[in-house]
Amino acid sequence: MKGAARRRPVFLSIILHAHLPFLRQPEYEHPLEEIWFHEAMLECYLPLARCFRNLHREEVPFRLAFSFSPTLSTMMRDRYFRERFERFLNERVELAEREVERFWAIPALQRLACFYHRRFLKLKRFWEEEIGGDIISLFRELEEEGRLELMTTAATHAYLPVFDVEESTVEAQVKIGVESHRQHFGRIPPGFWLPECGYTRNAERALVEAGIRYTVLDFHGLRRYGERGRCEGAWGPGPAGLMVSKSGLYLFGRDPDASRLVWSARDGYPADGVYREFHRDGLEEAEFGYARPYRHPLGSGVPSGMKYHRVTSLETPLRKKEIYDPGEAEKKAREHARAFLKWCERRRGERETGIVVPFDAELFGHWWYEGPEFLESLIREARESVVRLRTPGDLLKRKKRVEKGEGVFSSWGNHGFSSVWLDPSNDWIYPELHRASEAMRSAALRFWEEGGDRERILNQAVRELLLAQASDWPFMMKAGTTVGYARTRFLRHIERFWKLLAMAESGETEEAFLRDCEDGGSVFPWIDFRIFGLRNMRKGRERQKAKGKRQKGKGKRQKEKGNRIFGA
Incomplete structure (x- = not known):
C-alpha cells in the first residue's frame, strides 16, 4: 500500500485569472490609467503567452486553466488599445537604448x-511578427491544441454577492x-470564475442556467452533506476539495496552503531577496529633463518597465535596496x-x-517579475515528477x-x-446601483418590442450600467488607491445611464451624446x-403555462424575441 501511495500521482490544477477594468478613454491623447493595460501586457500577458507558445512548440506537455474577463478580452482585440500598446512598447525599446548609454560608466x-x-x-518581435498583435487568437489556438482550458467571468467583473437581491443583474x-x-473564443466555456470567488445561491443558479459546469470557491465556502443529507461543517481542500451541488454545478475549493506559498509577498516565494523589487522604478531617480519624454504630460510618473534593484529584504528601505x-x-x-x-x-x-490553486x-x-520563469520551470520539471498538471x-x-x-x-x-x-468607503454607490438596475429592468419590459433609436439607446444604457457595476471601483475606494479615478468612473457611467434612460423615455435622441457614449463605452x-x-x-410565461393558457399576438412575439437573447 505504501509503495502504491508513493507512485500515485498528484493532480495540480493551476488557474490564472486575468482581469482589468475597461479603460477606453478616446477623448484623451494620454490617459494615465491606460498605462495599467500596457504595463500588464508588457510584464504579464505577453511573457506568459510567449512561454506557453514556446512550450507547445517544444512539445512539452502541460495543461492549465486561464480565465479572461470580458473587459480585458475586448481591450486585447480593440485596435485602439493594440495601436497604443505598440506605441508604448516602441517607447520602451527606445528608452532601454538610452539607458544603456546613460549607464556607460x-x-x-x-x-x-x-x-x-x-x-x-524579443517581446516586440513576438507581438509584431509572430502573433500579429493578436494575443486572443493565440490563446484560442492553445486551447484548441489541448494546452489550455479557457474560462470566463462576469461581464464587467461585478462582485455578485452585493447584487444578490437583483436576479436580473446577476x-x-x-x-x-x-x-x-x-464571441472571442468560439465556444461556451466549461468553467466560470466568480469575481473575487464571490459565491451566492443566485449566482450558482445563473451559472447552471448559462450552461456552466464548474466554478471555484475559497476553501471556507464549501459544505458537505452528511449521511442524513444535512450540511456538516467546512469542507477543506485536498483529495476531496471537489463536490457537486444539488443543481449539478461542480464546486472546487481553493487550496490555501498552496496558494500562500506562491502568492504571499511576505511568506511566499516572491519575498525572496534576490527577486526584483516592484516598488522602485528606474526612471524615478533620473533627471527630469532626461525622463520627460517617458513621463505623463501632466508630470505623473509612468512605469518604465526597467527596475534596477532587488527585494534584498522586506525590512530594507527602498533607497538601500541592492542591485x-x-x-x-x-x-x-x-x-x-x-520546491513547490x-x-x-x-x-x-x-x-x-x-x-486546485487559482x-x-x-x-x-x-x-x-520572475513569475513566468517559475511557471515555465514548474511545467518542465513536472515531467520528471509525480505531479500532473491538469485543468x-x-x-x-x-x-x-x-x-x-x-x-x-x-x-x-x-x-x-x-x-x-x-x-463605509464605498457603500454609497450601492443604493444608486440598485435603483438603476430596477429602472433598467422596468424599461426592458416596457420597451420590449421597440427597435430603431430607442433600442440603440437602451443597449448603450445597459453598457453604462454594467460598467458602473464593476468591482474595481469599490475595491479602489476601499484600498485608498486611485480613489478619485474610481469615483469619477463610477459617477460618469451612472450619470450617462440616467441620461440615456431619459432619452429612451422621451423618444428624443441626442446623437452627439449617444455617439460619445458608444465610443467610450x-x-x-x-x-x-x-x-x-x-x-x-x-x-x-411559466405562470401562464401553469394555468394552461397559450400566448397569442403580442405575447407570441415577446416569446420569440426572448428566445433570441443569448440562447435564452
Whole structure:
C-alpha cells in the first residue's frame, strides 16, 4: 500500500485569472490609467503567452486553466488599445537604448539596461511578427491544441454577492460574460470564475442556467452533506476539495496552503531577496529633463518597465535596496519551482490527490517579475515528477464519484466575505446601483418590442450600467488607491445611464451624446437590453403555462424575441 501511495500521482490544477477594468478613454491623447493595460501586457500577458507558445512548440506537455474577463478580452482585440500598446512598447525599446548609454560608466547598471533592451526587443518581435498583435487568437489556438482550458467571468467583473437581491443583474452579468467568451473564443466555456470567488445561491443558479459546469470557491465556502443529507461543517481542500451541488454545478475549493506559498509577498516565494523589487522604478531617480519624454504630460510618473534593484529584504528601505541580478533571480525561480513540486508530492495520500490553486494572472510577471520563469520551470520539471498538471475539467473526467455538498456565501477577500467591496468607503454607490438596475429592468419590459433609436439607446444604457457595476471601483475606494479615478468612473457611467434612460423615455435622441457614449463605452457591441427583463418574461410565461393558457399576438412575439437573447 505504501509503495502504491508513493507512485500515485498528484493532480495540480493551476488557474490564472486575468482581469482589468475597461479603460477606453478616446477623448484623451494620454490617459494615465491606460498605462495599467500596457504595463500588464508588457510584464504579464505577453511573457506568459510567449512561454506557453514556446512550450507547445517544444512539445512539452502541460495543461492549465486561464480565465479572461470580458473587459480585458475586448481591450486585447480593440485596435485602439493594440495601436497604443505598440506605441508604448516602441517607447520602451527606445528608452532601454538610452539607458544603456546613460549607464556607460556603471557596468552593473549597464548590464541590466542591456538585459531590458534584449527583453523588450524579443517581446516586440513576438507581438509584431509572430502573433500579429493578436494575443486572443493565440490563446484560442492553445486551447484548441489541448494546452489550455479557457474560462470566463462576469461581464464587467461585478462582485455578485452585493447584487444578490437583483436576479436580473446577476443573470445579465453571467450570461453576457458567457456570450462574450463565445464571441472571442468560439465556444461556451466549461468553467466560470466568480469575481473575487464571490459565491451566492443566485449566482450558482445563473451559472447552471448559462450552461456552466464548474466554478471555484475559497476553501471556507464549501459544505458537505452528511449521511442524513444535512450540511456538516467546512469542507477543506485536498483529495476531496471537489463536490457537486444539488443543481449539478461542480464546486472546487481553493487550496490555501498552496496558494500562500506562491502568492504571499511576505511568506511566499516572491519575498525572496534576490527577486526584483516592484516598488522602485528606474526612471524615478533620473533627471527630469532626461525622463520627460517617458513621463505623463501632466508630470505623473509612468512605469518604465526597467527596475534596477532587488527585494534584498522586506525590512530594507527602498533607497538601500541592492542591485538586481536577473541571472540569480531566474536560478532562484527554478529552485522554487522544484520546491513547490516537492511540496505537492508530500500531499499524497491513500486517495487520489487534487490540488486546485487559482491566482491573479498579474502575479506572474507584474507583481512577481520572475513569475513566468517559475511557471515555465514548474511545467518542465513536472515531467520528471509525480505531479500532473491538469485543468478543472480534466479532474471532473477522472472523478467517478463526487460527494454532494453545497456552496455558502463567501469570497477570497479579506476576512472571507464582502468587507472589501461593501465598506463605509464605498457603500454609497450601492443604493444608486440598485435603483438603476430596477429602472433598467422596468424599461426592458416596457420597451420590449421597440427597435430603431430607442433600442440603440437602451443597449448603450445597459453598457453604462454594467460598467458602473464593476468591482474595481469599490475595491479602489476601499484600498485608498486611485480613489478619485474610481469615483469619477463610477459617477460618469451612472450619470450617462440616467441620461440615456431619459432619452429612451422621451423618444428624443441626442446623437452627439449617444455617439460619445458608444465610443467610450464600446464593450459588447452585440448586447441586447432585453437581458434585464428576460427573467421576468420567463416567469410570466411559466405562470401562464401553469394555468394552461397559450400566448397569442403580442405575447407570441415577446416569446420569440426572448428566445433570441443569448440562447435564452
